[in-house]
Amino acid sequence: MSRTTNAALSLSMCLPLALSCSLAWVGTAAAQDATSLRKANRTTASLALASRQNAVDLGFEAFKKKVFKEPFPGGVYIVNGDTPILDEAELREFYTKEIVQEWKSTRFGLPAGAGPTIQLIVDAPGGKPNVWDNVAKKAISYCVSKGFGADYERVKASMAAAAQAWQEASDVRFVHRPELDAKCSATTPEVVFDVRPVNVNGQYLARAFFPRTPRPQRNVLIDASALKLEPGKLTLDGILRHELGHTLSYRHEHTRAESGKCFEDKDWVPLTSYDAFSVMHYPQCNGLGDWSLTLTSLDKTGAACLYGPAPGFVLDPAQCPKL
Ligand SMILES: [Zn+2]
Numbered sequence: 001m002s003r004t005t006n007a008a009l010s011l012s013m014c015l016p017l018a019l020s021c022s023l024a025w026v027g028t029a030a031a032q033d034a035t036s037l038r039k040a041n042r043t044t045a046s047l048a049l050a051s052r053q054n055a056v057d058l059g060f061e062a063f064k065k066k067v068f069k070e071p072f073p074g075g076v077y078i079v080n081g082d083t084p085i086l087d088e089a090e091l092r093e094f095y096t097k098e099i100v101q102e103w104k105s106t107r108f109g110l111p112a113g114a115g116p117t118i119q120l121i122v123d124a125p126g127g128k129p130n131v132w133d134n135v136a137k138k139a140i141s142y143c144v145s146k147g148f149g150a151d152y153e154r155v156k157a158s159m160a161a162a163a164q165a166w167q168e169a170s171d172v173r174f175v176h177r178p179e180l181d182a183k184c185s186a187t188t189p190e191v192v193f194d195v196r197p198v199n200v201n202g203q204y205l206a207r208a209f210f211p212r213t214p215r216p217q218r219n220v221l222i223d224a225s226a227l228k229l230e231p232g233k234l235t236l237d238g239i240l241r242h243e244l245g246h247t248l249s250y251r252h253e254h255t256r257a258e259s260g261k262c263f264e265d266k267d268w269v270p271l272t273s274y275d276a277f278s279v280m281h282y283p284q285c286n287g288l289g290d291w292s293l294t295l296t297s298l299d300k301t302g303a304a305c306l307y308g309p310a311p312g313f314v315l316d317p318a319q320c321p322k323l
Helices: 008-014 019-026 034-058 060-066 088-106 146-167 178-183 236-247 255-262 297-307
Strands: 077-079 083-085 140-144 174-176 193-198 219-223
Touching: 034 060, 034 088, 060 088, 077 088, 083 088, 140 146, 140 178, 146 174, 146 178, 146 193, 146 219, 146 236, 219 236
Parallel strands: 140 174, 140 193, 193 219
Antiparallel strands: 077 083
């Protein structure tokens, strides 16, 4: 996830976006009154619409220049704050489908006046859901790089806590392989994915992958900025809950409607509804969002529908959509 876009309240102070803005806002959110929030969100809505139109007008090459690309070997493009795009061909496809066509056809994918959808969204290229199969879902193994140094134990604990949150709802199993931590890299073949530190100067707090991502990019990368958060609701546990949601195929909660606003951190300030609290909802896309990034009951139900309920988790199958 990324923190470089900011809450609506800090709009005037945070453009151009400064890393300190979003966290400075966190502690004061509860004290803001609903009227000012609504007003600020209307402002962000109009800015987001203008930015999107600009992206369409400027064309792909200009869009590409604005997309962050990780500055290290194997680095990927990052859209929607923390979503990896493997190469230029895929970025062009994203631009064509998600920016240009979506703009032309629906204006954020929603009819005017409609609110965002509050449900877990699954990665489904070409309409085909891309998820772990019944065997793979029980052995999503990972290593945690010793390169975290003094933060190694903390990262290990946060990964375990984040995994546990999803495992309590759905029948999946993350498996830490500590014996591989000393040689944990993008090419460690014995694990499904690796967890490693990076320094991208706050371009994102962390980024993950989807089940369809090839092994070299199947990483959870944690920026140094995520390891020195100020005390508050935003925690490493929460960030990793969000990122592990991506590894299970969950896309950002705010649907195509809002994802369009968030494709480029530096230029976009999104709007969203006031009640979208999913762990997969981008907090900075939400004027009233709770930065604790915990699983809501809808998150748990959606996860249980997709992968089957965890032992002890009560699920009414009638709640599940047909994928
Ligand atoms: Zn994300």
